[in-house]
Amino acid sequence: MKTIAALVLALASVGAQADVVITNTFNGTGIQPLGEPDTTTYGEVFTTPDAINTVLDSFSLILQSLNASTSQLYAGVATWVNGGAGTSLFTSSVFSGNFTDWTEVVIGTGGLSLTPGQQYVAFFSASGLFDGSNALVQVGLSDDANTLGMSWDNANGGSPLHPNWNGCQACSYQLAGTMEFSNPGNQVPEPGSMALLGLGLLGAAAARRRSPAKARVPEQV
Template sequence: MKTIAALILALASVCAQASVVLTNPFNNTAVGPLGESDTTTYGQVFTTPDAVNTVLDSFSLIVRSSTAAISNLYAGVATWVNGGAGTAVFTSAPFSGNFADWTEVIVGTGGVDLTPGQEYVAFFSASGLFDGTPDGLDVGLSDDSETLGFVFDNSAGASPLHANWDGRDAFRSFQLAGSMEFSPPLQEVPEPASLALLGAGLLAAAAARRRRSIADARATEPA
């Protein structure tokens, strides 16, 4: 199986310091096809792994082309509410490819802040990119239960950001194969000017303590 992260050149790089990685291992089975003229979108429902690691740095799905045509896709993350996608929190630039072998396609998000306990869906979609040439991708499945189940949308090319993905909740007995990397939010780093002022203040305090120590020592010297 191949791994490709460079397909999506317009995205920010994948964070190399992820604190938690959720992995759904590929079990050599699949659903599909994703693409024209069948299913518009496949996604994985998930929550943050805990209340600390709430930034989604990257996610991946494992795909293989079922035709000789090029597939045109983009990736996204949205809130998952009542069996459908709600508000978009991340959308990638479009990317294309034909994957003769099973390929893990990694999408760097640049760091998306998520709410603990809120359900989200991370998806690959061909919505709005159909070009009249039939194409399709098989999407790998997993037996693992790190995430909450896969979902799909047969909305014939419409935006996946609508309230009802075929009237279905997530298939919680199955998962899409792939991984998700999370990290804590970045702590705010003081600006250089603030650091300089802090340093000056510490030096002034140290000098004042030194002067007081010298004065105290002189006051106790015998006359």
């Protein structure tokens, strides 16, 4: 099977070493569709792993395109209150791609401080990016239960902070992906940001369906 990998776009000037990595292992299946004209947003509800490792450094979801169109998406993190997204805490840059094979898209948050016990949702959204072209992806699922469950918003272009998401919290579905957390005391300054030299595809390589390629999206600084 061919894989697609994107060059690293940028590195944040401040980083951290993850102390806790939470992984929902990809089971080779997906839920669909994400994007125009149907479902605006898919997200995974979660809490911090403990009261010490409260900084979310990165998270990922696994995508595969359903047609030949290029999808435009962005990622975010918001509080989760009464079955819906509340206050927005982080929004990534818009990223685009046609994911011909399952691809893990990794989002660097730059180090997002969270509150233990509070529920949050990490999501990918096409909100505000509908342009009349049906660019759809499916999102990888997991049989694990390391986070609280998947939710989605069928607002058909509405805000990812739509107050009444359709879907469920702590349901039988889990989105596949990884969350990396660290202790606030482990934030380590780096010498500086690396400039983007170019964007393109790396070579195609053989891979199994359960081992998606990774693409990294710029961290917000």
